[in-house]
């Protein structure tokens with residue numbers, strides 16, 4: 001008897017959420033006045049030059065999870081996205097996910113998905129600075145690059161691909177409102193580059209610890225209006241205690257202070273945060289500097305392991321959710 005092994009075709013799943021990569025303007029030369037989130041992800045992938053090469057023998061599956069300008073990203077959409085990612089990542093014949101997203105909050109969604117799912121398979125997020133209707137659109141090249149990265153044996157966890165650069169979810173930040181290469185990973189540097197379909201890793205992505213799935217289950221199951229409310233407050237010249245007091249009054253569970261320099265906080269804000277802490281509010285500290293973590297710790301509040309204030313907000317919210325009874 002002859003035994004024939006039939007190799008199953010693996011899949012890459014592209015999930016659409018909107019953004020400029022799916023945006024349109026009134027004419028092809030318009031790069032600034034456009035509406036984000038107009039073109040479906042099926043249309044974006046169908047129009048992609050070099051799609052077969054980028055798929056590298058994998059079958060393409062597309063799903064429109066949301067269609068929004070990422071300035072309006074919300075917890076309900078995050079929850080839905082986490083559910084769909086968890087669903088696809090659990091399929092043995094799915095190799096990787098690619099997620100199209102707006103640039104404005106992609107770093108937050110990337111960190112949320114990394115923290116919640118800790119995927120060992122690659123989840124490559126991709127965006128664009130020019131709308132799909134532009135005669136100089138960057139979206140097709142970025143999407144092609146993201147598919148190339150998603151097929152890499154070394155790829156793992158959540159990354160962001162833009163302008164030929166691969167960034168780690170933990171370090172990536174949008175640092176420019178207009179230029180095509182709008183992202184930086186600060187001191188940590190990028191994970192690598194994509195050049196003519198070749199990936200040059202600068203540092204290999206860390207294989208994620210095997211997730212117990214407990215947090216993912218809690219995040220996907222708990223109604224978003226039950227998620228702990230965590231806000232960011234800014235320490236700045238001329239700051240007052242008013243924003244902190246108002247937030248405490250409104251019933252926040254946690255506050256992240258975006259501190260100046262190496263974690264310093266305006267004395268008025270500091271006094272308000274200490275009062276908030278005495279009233280049971282969880283306080284964390286992060287620097288508003290864009291490059292590099294704080295060093296030493298002379299503050300009453302723990303820092304968040306080098307996370308930006310926006311990502312620290314997500315981590316504290318997840319930490320409090322994990323501890324909660326809901």
Ligand code: SIN
Pocket residue numbers: 018019020021036068069070071101102103104105127128129
């Ligand atoms: C958005 O973030 O959805 C709009 C801006 C962009 O994608 O560049």
